Amino acid sequence: DGGITQSPKYLFRKEGQNVTLSCEQNLNHDAMYWYRQDPGQGLRLIYYSQIVNDFQKGDIAEGYSVSREKKESFPLTVTSAQKNPTAFYLCASSIVASNNEQFFGPGTRLTVL
Amino acid sequence: AQSVTQPDIHITVSEGASLELRCNYSYGATPYLFWYVQSPGQGLQLLLKYFSGDTLVQGIKGFEAEFKRSQSSFNLRKPSVHWSDAAEYFCAVGARNQFYFGTGTSLTVIP
Numbered sequence: 061d062g063g064i065t066q067s068p069k070y071l072f073r074k075e076g077q078n079v080t081l082s083c084e085q086n087l088n089h090d091a092m093y094w095y096r097q098d099p100g101q102g103l104r105l106i107y108y109s110q111i112v113n114d115f116q117k118g119d120i121a122e123g124y125s126v127s128r129e130k131k132e133s134f135p136l137t138v139t140s141a142q143k144n145p146t147a148f149y150l151c152a153s154s155i156v157a158s159n160n161e162q163f164f165g166p167g168t169r170l171t172v173l
Numbered sequence: 174a175q176s177v178t179q180p181d182i183h184i185t186v187s188e189g190a191s192l193e194l195r196c197n198y199s200y201g202a203t204p205y206l207f208w209y210v211q212s213p214g215q216g217l218q219l220l221l222k223y224f225s226g227d228t229l230v231q232g233i234k235g236f237e238a239e240f241k242r243s244q245s246s247f248n249l250r251k252p253s254v255h256w257s258d259a260a261e262y263f264c265a266v267g268a269r270n271q272f273y274f275g276t277g278t279s280l281t282v283i284p
Contacts, residue, residue, distance in 0.1 A: 064216075091270065100182070102263065102276035103217075110270060150216055159205040159224045162272055164216035 063087065064165035066151050071170045073138075073145075081136045081168045083151035089163070091156045092134035096120060097148040097167075106149075109134055110156050138170060146172045175200045175268050179275035186254050187283050194249040194278050196264030205267035206247040208238055210260050211277075217263060223247065234258070256282045 064085045073079045085092065091110045095103040105118030109128040123142025128134055134153075138145045148169050152162040176199045186192055198204055205224055209217040221232025228240040238249045247264060259282045264275040 066216075093272075100276065103274040105271065108271065148214075152217075156270055159222075159267055161207060161219050161222055161267075162217075164209075164218070166216045167214070169214070 064151060064153055064163055066149075066165035066168050068168060069166065071168055072173055073170070074173055076140045078137055078139050079170065081138065081149055081151075081170070083134045083136065083165060085132055085134075085151075085153045085163075085165075087153055087163060088131070089153035089155055090131065091154045092128070093152040093154075093162065094118075094124070094126065094134070094136045095150045095152065097150055103150065106136065145170055175204075175266055175273045177264050177266050177273050177275040179262075179264055179278050181278045182276070183279045183281070185281040185283060188256050189253050192249075192251045192254045192258070192280070194262050194264075194280070196247045196249065196275060197245050198247065198264075198266045199245065200266055200268055202268075203242075206238075206240060207265040207267065207272075208232065208236070208247075208249050209263045209265060210234075211263065212260050220249070220262075254280075254282055256284070258282055 067082045093108040094106040104120050107126040109115035125137045150167045151165040154160045154162045178197045207222045208220040211217045220236050223230050223240045261277045263277045266273045
């Protein structure tokens with residue numbers, strides 16, 4: 061089955077530690093996205109990538125980093141510089157065009173202890 | 174700048190009643206419009222989308238939406254709500270290869 065997988069589903073980290081969230085897709089999509097979701101704030105774009113080895117900052121990129129070494133993979137690192145990292149993180153992918161829908165993974169819930 | 178407004182943070186309806194969720198957008202050109210649904214702790218699932226043509230679009234799970242250019246709106250409707258429709262609903266605009274999401278409307282369905 062084609063789709064997007066995110067792992068792990070739940071992630072706990074201690075304050076001051078970096079942590080990497082995995083996102084893999086087998087839809088052959090060129091574009092991939094990371095969103096952060098907080099209650100009452102909808103989805104906010106962290107980073108996006110439209111082609112391998114290239115990515116762009118979204119609205120809230122500070123304290124996050126990404127890489128896009130392979131078309132199917134777009135991992136997100138939450139660094140210790142992120143002031144309030146506890147949130148639900150969603151990965152998505154799409155064909156590169158404004159009229160194409162984004163397909164979402166199941167999300168990762170990150171909790172900083 | 175593009176923006177999407179969902180004026181209703183939370184809506185409660187009785188099972189079997191009709192539903193309308195509001196969405197207004199701000200965009201200079203003809204937008205690409207989407208409605209997504211999210212169950213608790215899950216990702217988003219596409220309900221329907223509008224690109225052009227017929228302004229009334231049909232989606233999955235019995236949902237439909239109507240694009241009204243004069244009102245810059247893309248409201249989601251369902252004639253008879255089921256308990257399983259309880260979820261968070263997001264309206265989105267596609268522009269310049271990005272999506273702009275509204276803040277969502279949480280739907281509660283009471284028996």
